[in-house]
Amino acid sequence: MRTVYFGTIVHSLALADLQVLPSAAVGVDEDGTIEFLDPNTRSAEASAEKHSWPVGSYSVVSSDPASVSFFFPGFFDTHIHASQYPNVGLFGKTTLLDWLNSYTFPLESSFADLKVADNVYSRVIARTLGNGTTTAAYYATVHTAGTNLLADLALKAGQRAFIGRCCMDANSPDYYCDKTLEDAQKATLEVIEHITKIDPNHDIVCPILTPRFAASCSKELLCWLGKLSTNTNLPVQTHISENMLEVELVKSMHTFADSYAGVYDKCGLLHDQTILAHAVHLTDDERALIAKRGSGIAHCPASNSALTSGETRVKWLLDAGVKVGLGTDVSGGFTPSILHTARQALLVSRHLSMEGDESHKLSIEEVLHLATVGGAEVCGLSNKLGNFLPGKKWDAQLITLDCKNSPVDIFPWELKTHEDLVAKWLFNGDDRNVTKVWVDGKLVAGTAFTS
Ligand SMILES: [Zn+2]
Known part of the structure; x- marks a missing residue:
């Protein structure tokens, strides 16, 4: 089934261009290919309707609105x-x-x-x-x-x-x-x-x-x-x-x-x-x-x-x-x-x-x-992986900074921008913050993998 991922999206467009989209939606088709990226939308349903996806033809995965969380592209380990x-x-x-x-x-x-x-x-x-x-x-x-x-x-x-x-x-x-x-x-x-x-x-x-x-x-x-x-x-x-x-x-x-x-x-x-x-x-x-x-x-x-x-x-x-x-x-x-x-x-x-x-x-x-x-x-895969541009594959992670046992302490009044959250994650985060991992549109790992 097709899926709309809704919430905060963080991905890189170019070397010094990290895009942070606080209320975005990504539509992924049955074979894991990204059909659309709506950079600013009020809901998954609104985006689906805009792209002529009928109600009932897709499921929705949202980042938890009560949490500090975001979708991020899967990592590449180019040498292990x-x-x-x-x-x-x-x-x-x-x-x-x-x-x-x-x-x-x-x-x-x-x-x-x-x-x-x-x-x-x-x-x-x-x-x-x-x-x-x-x-x-x-x-x-x-x-x-x-x-x-x-x-x-x-x-x-x-x-x-x-x-x-x-x-x-x-x-x-x-x-x-x-x-x-x-x-x-x-x-x-x-x-x-x-x-x-x-x-x-x-x-x-x-x-x-x-x-x-x-x-x-x-x-x-x-x-x-x-x-x-x-x-x-x-x-x-x-x-x-x-x-x-x-x-x-x-x-x-x-x-x-x-x-x-x-x-x-x-x-x-x-x-x-x-x-x-x-x-x-x-x-x-x-x-x-x-x-x-x-x-x-x-x-x-x-x-x-x-x-x-x-x-x-x-x-x-x-x-x-x-x-x-x-x-x-x-x-x-x-x-x-x-x-x-x-x-x-x-x-x-x-x-x-x-x-x-x-x-x-x-x-x-x-x-x-x-x-x-x-x-x-x-890895010679930049035409199909690396960020969430349409036409690429949904290889992604859901990062939750305030999850149970998180190594990142969040003090909301100190954080002025979403970029601050990304910085906190980079320097303090670890695999406890990786709540879900998808490859090719399929859920394959994460602390919430079994839920
Ligand atoms: Zn080596």
């Missing part, structure tokens, strides 16, 4: 390692390369056991959906069966997901790697086949080609994946310039290119369906190359701070026309929440400004744009 979820918060004093060997590879190797995969993947999907993440770009592990299971579970839970089987045939531990190039190729094709079988049009779950990073792949594997992406139009995700030791390692391994971005480019992996995580230490030339190819950056501020990797210059990327979204990078990042990650992005941009250059600062409007529209752009 589903398999690393048990390690959130565990990184000690490590930096990237020793963190991989101490914490990450031992955990990921345990996903040969499907019981482990089932347990962890079920929990990470429930946790991220409950935090309002309606689309996630997941890394799984090298294991084919476990990766297929992640796709099955995401589809069943109704979370949009890119599912990446990690390719790593070089410079990786013996106990956790692709033994040969052929092994990596075969396993990659098997995962694509499975996901295409369970979701033929890749509407909810989509395979994503995943060379772990240039330092763990042979040139042959990188170039095979590049060719496969060209032939199949499948998206690509990988890491770039996270840590200076890693940058040097890539330079010494892949001498056929003159930069880290150049390695991916020479192998056909840099295009407009490519998600590059981190981009902390890019050069001006690499930024220009990435902008020219139309690839997107997954900015992971919590991870970059935890692993002491550095501080990504987001404004510097945006100024060159590079697409940017947010990633939790679980478990380099310690939080599965994109709201928390947006908060961290705002703080990291201020750290960059402490040298005196104010141009690095990101505003509340800007980080919430990166969390939604920016993420949709990076």
